[in-house]
Amino acid sequence: MSTKAQLSPKQEQIVIAEDGPIYVKASAGSGKTRVLTERIRYLLGKTKKQILALTFTNKAGEEIRQRLEDIPEINSRLFIGTFHGFCQHVLENHGSLVGLSKMPHIFEEEADRLELIEQAIAQTPSYRDEFINQSKKDQQNFRYRGLDFIASVKRQLIADDDLHNHTNDDSIVLLYQTYQDILRTQNAIDFDDLLLLTYSLFINQPKIAALYRRSFYAICIDEAQDLNNSQYKLLIALANGEHKNIMMVGDPNQSIFHFTGSSPDFMDKEFVNDFGPTIFKLNDNYRSSKKVLAAAKVIRPENEGFADVVKEGEFELKGLEDEQVEAKWIINKIKELVELQYHNDIEGCICYEKIAVLARNKYVFNKLELALREHNIPYNYKMTPGAIKFESELMKLFDLALRIKINPQDVLHKERLLKYLGINDHNIGDLTAIASIAPIGLEKQLLEICVNLNVDGSNLKNLFEKFRDNVVADDENDRKMVIDDINELLNHWANYAKKTDNKSLHQFKNDMALGKTHQLTQHNGITLSTVHTMKGQEFEIVFLMGMDDETFPDYRAVRNGGIDLTQEQNNLYVAFTRAKRFLYVTWPKKRLMPWGDPKFRNISRFLKSFGDSYAVVK
């Protein structure tokens, strides 16, 4: 067997294990992703069939794919992507069997779904009156509650026409069905529909499930503690008691997405009961230095074996007077490290790109961001890559126009486009008709480009390059914004085109909605990220700030207690174990609250066991 990466004997044993269900239950940094990747490599050497690898982010999938890039024809031999990406693929090929005459468009924006639920509320008599008389804030909560309900129904995989068998509340059934009807008449779906439709396809058309089942030699799932009900049931429907080569790798202590319905029980209990897998455990952390590991052990005493850790590393926990002092302390420490340039524990030189600052929530970074700008320290904010968000008004208009071109049934975005252009004729025909009466100017030019785009997108690059090179605007900043947006669009198109044989604008748009067209890029400067977004990643040097109680754990989790609080502790364990060599944890003793008053804070309840040896630095 040839593997690229160095493996420990325990890891090697898993990689070359016999066929059959496998569950790797392992702690942070123990090499789960490495083992999964090398297992795929090993299996591809054994079979000519495809392997299905499911991840929870496109980035994780792309990283695994890149590590296997040396395998001939890897793209056709490995289907790697998210559950949503896999479902999109299945529905594109077989959706007609669940009544989809063509692949629906994904309404990925929360703002769109909020507008649709409001339309559904307006058509549900028993909710309409209550809604109309509410304050703006209560109306917004009403909309969110409606969307949460719809998501929960879909995640339970209840078919549209079966909901009345699950509740006696006729109004809520009507609301749900109205929302689904509105989506359907616009040939649109939301993210949860992708799973629901694919599940019902596999259940109602067993031949299609069998087709996929036979084409995959094995199914491998990374970060399996993040599985939710619909994902697990989809897997069961695909395997149908016949497919045994299923591998799950995961760590119950890193379960942090309970709020989206995920639970480690699907991996830890249901998979174990349903498949009786061979269970392997990996507990040696290969990622972190001695001091980081010792600190992680305080958070999770039952975890963290020490592999052959030779790096000493650093760990500090600091209480600081307030948020400003906290930000200043971090800035000084960053400067000190970067000026040092080299340290025995860090491979290569110490640069901004090797440093990440983590926090529970984005708002915690406010003071630090100001200080970073003041000190001219470059930084980037790490986000889960979603669809493109254009900055310029002009390209926002293009986004609307493209939606209408590829989906003429899309009334929601058509109405927005007409409003933007000041057109009152709501019966106006298609995009060609709209472009013909749009006032002369850049907007009209852009609409005409959209009309002239070939359905396979083959002229997109040419048309947009020409448009970009001739853009004029009164304000230079506006011009630059449009050019940046066009370049962004062209980058997404290039990524899509590189990976796709039968290209179409329609598929391009859906791929963007699912975040599949982003390039894996190394960002410049220090990385700022919430812990949730940093899952599965690692940095040489990690700062974790804002560790006052009720910031981390979040005050809502403190209020709710139970599983919410356990998940906060898991989240902290994830945060600590992202650090390879140095970890600095800080908390402000005073914080300015959203209502404008300063409030004294306590150290996070999870850090109390570190004791009083951590001085307050003024």
Ligand SMILES: Nc1ncnc2c1ncn2[C@@H]1O[C@H](COP(=O)(O)OP(=O)(O)OP(=O)(O)O)[C@@H](O)[C@H]1O
């Ligand atoms: N046998 C090994 N020898 C040396 N380094 C290893 C070994 N196994 C894994 N590593 C390294 O340890 C780090 C963690 O590995 P990996 O990301 O696969 O762990 P993980 O269990 O998926 O982590 P997490 O769950 O915390 O995200 C990586 O830098 C990886 O290259």
